[in-house]
Amino acid sequence: MADPIPRRPDASRQRNLSRILRRIHVAPATRSDLTRLTGLNRSTIGTLVADLTERGLAIEDDASSAGQIGRPSPLVRPSDRPVAMTVNPEIDAITVGVVQLGGRVLRKDRIEVSHRPSVAEAVAVTAEAVARISADLAGDHDVVGLGAAVPGIVRMPDGFVRIAPHLGWRDVAFGEQLQAATGLPVQAANDAILGAQAEWIFGAGRGSDDLLYVNGGASGIGGGIVSGGAPLRGASGHAGEIGHVTVRRGGSLDSAGQQGTLESEVHRAGLLRALGLPTASPDEFERILLASKAGAVTSEVHRQIDSLVVALATAVNLLNPSRIVLGGFLGSLAAVDLRRIRDGVAAHSLDPLWDGVDIRRSQLGSDLLTIGAAQLPIEALIAGL
Amino acid sequence: MADPIPRRPDASRQRNLSRILRRIHVAPATRSDLTRLTGLNRSTIGTLVADLTERGLAIEDDASSAGQIGRPSPLVRPSDRPVAMTVNPEIDAITVGVVQLGGRVLRKDRIEVSHRPSVAEAVAVTAEAVARISADLAGDHDVVGLGAAVPGIVRMPDGFVRIAPHLGWRDVAFGEQLQAATGLPVQAANDAILGAQAEWIFGAGRGSDDLLYVNGGASGIGGGIVSGGAPLRGASGHAGEIGHVTVRRGGSLDSAGQQGTLESEVHRAGLLRALGLPTASPDEFERILLASKAGAVTSEVHRQIDSLVVALATAVNLLNPSRIVLGGFLGSLAAVDLRRIRDGVAAHSLDPLWDGVDIRRSQLGSDLLTIGAAQLPIEALIAGL
DNA sequence: CGCCTTCGTTGCGCGGCACGACATACTGGG
DNA sequence: CCCAGTATGTCGTGCCGCGCAACGAAGGCG
Structure with missing residues (x-):
């Protein structure tokens, strides 16, 4: 019932162009692949691809030469001209990417900062880096735009940061300020949500339509869902x-002041x-963790x-995903004892929902976050034409 | 003139027909409403509505104009000819509806049964009732089809019942058997999921695009999500x-043999x-519950x-809904102390996600389940135009 | 070297929709 | 009661996007 669509001319054409561009963004494909994947006619694919090329x-x-019988089909891939810029403000550095x-x-x-950056400082540093890099790219x-991956809770349509506890930001119009300072169209979102999209499209989530991504960061646990x-x-x-899902009664406090949540227990x-x-x-952390045989370490790993x-089982029961991807230090936990994780989730979730769930790191x-943040302007580009 | 060639509507036509039919299924609308809601041209709406009427x-x-200035626009509503049949097998009765x-x-x-029905019995009773009612309707x-709301875990594309603990069913092709016995196209799904759709479209969830419905039944707790x-x-x-989300460590067992889940604590x-x-x-239950002032009752209500x-807070943090609807005996709990529920969810969820969540009964x-089950064949009809 | 298979290309026709012109129905004021 | 104003239904026209069929191109295979 998502219906109130402001109708743009050539809706059907636009939609087909978007479908093709999205496909080749995910992975290059031959024209004949595209005909099969979209169900459109060969001739239509021809005009659509020509349109995108123009x-x-x-x-x-x-360069096909796939050894296939019959006339070879040209490979369609995205042009390397259009790029998305990205920014990822963190406690000790601001990373700007292309x-x-x-x-x-x-x-x-990666632009190191001497202290936890304020919003104004983050905007200034980003704007300067964007200008410098833009000049190089010119x-x-x-x-096509600037995407921001923010470690906090970001309102989706407008990039307004509700809370970023790690950075000490609260209720700031980060997106708007960035847009004013850089002159680029800006979109911002939570970093774990963007990480989920990156892993979904280009990483361990590829091929799954129902994905849960959970990221363990230095300051807390975030997640993103594809359904x-x-x-x-x-x-x-x-x-x-x-990260703020309750896993037990009592216990210590998390970054939002709540008791017994995932991130208060697992850190x-x-x-x-x-x-x-x-x-x-x-990297060092994981190497040492994997090498350690101390009982205290094993028991802490098991506890976490x-x-x-x-x-995870709660999310399985609620969302019925087909894949779970663990990032950050949770990926390291998976490297230490993926078996225990799988068995534990299996034990705590309903059998028919656990059936077929694949847990990976x-x-x-x-x-991760550079690719994820880029997904915002890129998806806007794809959907917008 | 009769068109000798069977018209195969274009994808775009089909989509627009579906959009219109879905809209008037949810609520009747005037033609001019439809032009505004769909963004299509007046003339196009005219041909589309004519098509649906044909x-x-x-x-x-x-419709008598509502005092609006200008030429009145006719009200478009669904025809009363097409109907969906529904079935809801339960422990003590099988309900068949239209x-x-x-x-x-x-x-x-409502066809009472003397004992917990086996799959074969449920199919037989349903087929007989469907035949009888069909004769009356002829x-x-x-x-247009038969929709089944089953209290258990039902695989979506094919209506295969994985587990229905209350009924004692396990891994049975309920949908297929029903289809063979009735001759109707059959779709089946979990009862709470269908209840969620019913409340979303016609009940307390109307107008929300992000809904969590939680149902408290005699035998357990189920839920459905609209996102x-x-x-x-x-x-x-x-x-x-x-219902099988963990809310504490330890505790008693639920219907799936798990400890400390929502339905092991709240029943x-x-x-x-x-x-x-x-x-x-x-009804009786709720009346007595509301009237009771005993301390033991209050403390059990508070505990649950x-x-x-x-x-609920877990679901809020994961799903970011804008509305939560409580059904069954959870609706009765809401009637007793909605305030405590709201305050509790607020306390356990992140502020920006709690912001604007509306909890209703x-x-x-x-x-509920009759309307919900009907949604399966009706949505198939709408989407299949 | 010729046949087969597959795919790109081109011209054609159809169907869906927007647009503009005209007809229609209701409100409200004189 | 009539007339202006407004919103809407209806019809004819034209554009655009897509499918289709025929033809040509490019490679595999015996």
Whole structure:
């Protein structure tokens, strides 16, 4: 019943163009692939691809030679001209990136900051980096927009940051300010939601239409949901906050001041403490965690997994996903004992819903949020024409 | 002139016909309403409505104008000829119903059974009732299909019942058997999911695009989700099983043998026990519950609400709904102390996600599952135009 | 080297929709 | 009671997007 669609001319054409561009954004395809995937006629695909090529959004490669019988079909892939810029403000750095259609990260500048950046500082640093990078790109690429992945709760249509506890931001119009400072169309969303989209399209979630992504960050746990082949947004774009799901009565407090939630029970700090480390990079952390045989470490890992599975099983019962992807330090937990996670979720969820659920760790590593943030302007480009 | 060539409507035509039929199924609308809501041209709406009228799916009323200036626009409403048949097998009765487009329940036959019906018995009783009712309807109505609301976990595309603990059914092709026995196209789904759709379209969920419906039945708790203006299905159509969400560690067992889940903590039986009643009809139950001032009852109500809110808050954090509808005995709990429910969910969910959530009790009463089950064949009719 | 298969290309026809012109029905004021 | 104003239904026209069929191109295979 999502009906109130402001009708644009050529709705059908537009929709077919979007379908094709979205497909080749996810993965290049030959023209004959496109005819099969869309159900459209060969001749129609021809005109549509020509249209996309004329607009500078797609290119055709003759490099097929797939050994197939019959006339070879040219490979259609996204043009490398259009790019999305991205920003990911964090506690100790602001990362600005450039991503092509097709998901390739062209550039990623990590700008270290000496202290937790205020909104104004984040906007200023971003605007400066965007201007510098834009100058470098000029002539070779067209920037279609700026996507921001914010570690906090971001209202979806307008990029208004409700709360970003880690950054200390609250009720700030980050999207608007960024748009004013950069002159680019800006969209912002929660980082885990964007991470979910990145893993869904280009990572461990590929091929699944019903995905739950859960990310373990230094400051908390976030999540993102894909359901029925589309990102699940909820009423205000906040869906997926699995970190604040209750897993037990009592217990310690999480970043939102609540007791017994997933992120109050499962956190990187507890593992570091058990390992006797003050801090560690993600790679280092996982290496040491995997190498450790200490009983204290094993028991902390088990304790955290036993809380994690309760939250995952809850999500399985509610959402009936076909795949769960674990990112951040939760991916490290999966590396240590994926079996315990699977068995635990199986035990706490209903059999018919657990049936066929695949739990994996994430694949995209440090490009995750850059690719995810780029998805905002790229999807806007795709849907808009 | 009769067209010798069977017209195969274009995809775009089909979509527009579906949009219009779906709209007037939800609520009658004037032609001018339809032009505004769909964005289509007046003339196009004219041909589309004429098409629906010719097919016997819609009728136009020369509605007395509502005092509007200008030429009055005729009211378009669904025809009363097409009807959906429904069946709802329960432990002590099998209810077979007839529902029109527009959601009006024409008939509802409750066939009492002396013992818990086996699948074969349920199919036989249903087939007999369907045949009898069909004979009565013949000439006046066209049956478009049969929808089944089953208290259990039902695989979505094919109506295969994985588990219906209350009925003692397990892995039976209920949908197929029903189809063979009745000769009608059959679709089946979980009862709470269908209840959610009924409340969404015709009940307390009207107007919300992001809805959580939670139903408290005699044998357990089920739920259904609407997200982004469409029912949330999940990978196999099982999404919404909130009854088996964990709300505490330990505790007693639920119908699936799990500990500390919502339905192991919140159940009608506990309230009946506190009231000192062996059994009671839903209406009677609520009347006595509301009248009771005993401390044991109040404390049991509080105990159950305090568990309920944990599950609801979990769903709020995961799904970001804009409305929650409570049905069955959970509606009675809401009648007793809605305030405590609201405050509890608020306390356990994140502020930005709680913001604007409306918690209500259900409205459709005993027609709930009949209307919900009818939604299956009706939506198939609408989508299949 | 010729046949087969598959795919791109071109011209044609159809169906759906928007648009403009005209007809129609109701409100409200004189 | 009539007339202006307004909103809407109806009809004819034209555009556009797509499917279809015939033809040509490009590679595999014997």
